Amino acid sequence: MPAGAVIMEPGNSAERFTGDWRTFKPVINQDKCTRCLRCWVFCPEPAISIVDRQYTSSSGRAWKNSVEINYDYCKGCGICVEECEPKAIDFIEEVK
Amino acid sequence: METIAKSIWKRLPLSSNYAVAYAARDSDVDEIAAYPITPQTTVVEKLSEFIANGELLAEMVHVESEHSAMSASIGASAAGARAFTATSSQGLELMHELLHIASGMRLPIVMSVAARALSAPLSIWGDYSDVMNTRDTSWITIIASSAQEVYDSIVQAYRIAESVMLPVMVAYDGFMMSHTYEPVFVSEKAGLFRDYIPRKGRVVLDTKKPVTMGAVANPDWYYETKYQQVKAMSDAYGLSVEADQTFSKLYGRGYGLVEEYNVDNSELVILTYGGIFGTVKQAVDEMREQGIPVGAARVRLFRPFPLNELRSLLLKSKAVAVLDRSFSNGLPVSGPLAVELKSMMNSYNINVPVYSYIVGLGQRTVTEADISKIASQALSSKVSNESIYWGVRE
Ligand code: SF4
């Protein structure tokens, strides 16, 4: 064990899952989401990724990408929910 | 010693503050961050002078407070610099949370403290309230009693700090030592201490080999990290002995961890720390001339507590009067050294009467006559079990 709690391996915070103490879970409604990326900008973890997944909305809009939440790291702070203009993120109580 | 003195030393009249500055120069420090506070100020003034005239190649970081001074020292030390800072009193208090961070991050910072009373009421004068408030910060603490010892202790401090990876503070009396001049041998040639305090490799902040320092530790690791510090402090004991003995062998001056004076065949030992020891020794001489069997001792290493030296002292002591220039309010025995001595004696089943005296707060004068009166009171054994606030007007 290194003295003074020095972490010798850089970037190992990814090994630390911060998503296990969430009480509310943000869920993106892909149909309502306008891909504005405000949530991606504001998420402090960051637990929001822009992924290569095509999506065609009910109104026929074809998106090349989707915005998704990585629940291993999302701590349920609700900032994304607050920041999402079209109210595309539901905040649902975790039931475990 | 004479030959050593002639070849490598220059004898100068120095205050303890200047002795600190010369010692930091001769320890080849890389970074100095300090904020001026009475009575420490002339330490950094002198160091600025050394940097300005090219005698010392170091970065002087001008900070806006002692909190920043210690923060800058932590950063510099983490980046691999040999860091030095100096402070007093309120400045040391303002650093307090960072003292824990420096020791917790295991950084070998050395700091000098011109010990001074704490406000309120405001007092710029000397006592040890500031130093004693840092007892739980995991800093190795040396308390010197002469300007020469201040100089030598700063150099020794780097050897100890860089071996055990804990910070060290070297304290001495504000004003009584920081501003009075004594003859001091300082190094005549550059690099005299190069082998005594060699540059060692250690884990540092380096973009080529990145590490994280000062990160969070959850309940599953915090405890173990703190216990490593406990081990390090216990290692610091042996290393402090080694640093002093090696210094003595190489340079002809050593101090031990507890200095004794006329302890043999005494009925009472007066135990203290810092510059007041000079007055105590003088008083002992006077009492001995009158046939009063009194001896004296002083604790030079306060953290880690010098158990072995104190045990051997206590074996020779029939009674001990402890003079503290600080107090921990709310305890029946409130002198910090007295409290710790009693706790140690309890652990080792040593039974010698210990009398606790509080003296010299806020630089209240303590003369040889005071010491003699304290000694005769203690010898009469008609002493309270609680601390005696010597000479206070109620
Ligand atoms: S709830 Fe907080 S942590 Fe989770 S995705 Fe939204 S902003 Fe990020």
Ligand code: SF4
């Ligand atoms: S803030 Fe809302 S609309 Fe914008 S990308 Fe995130 S979920 Fe979609």
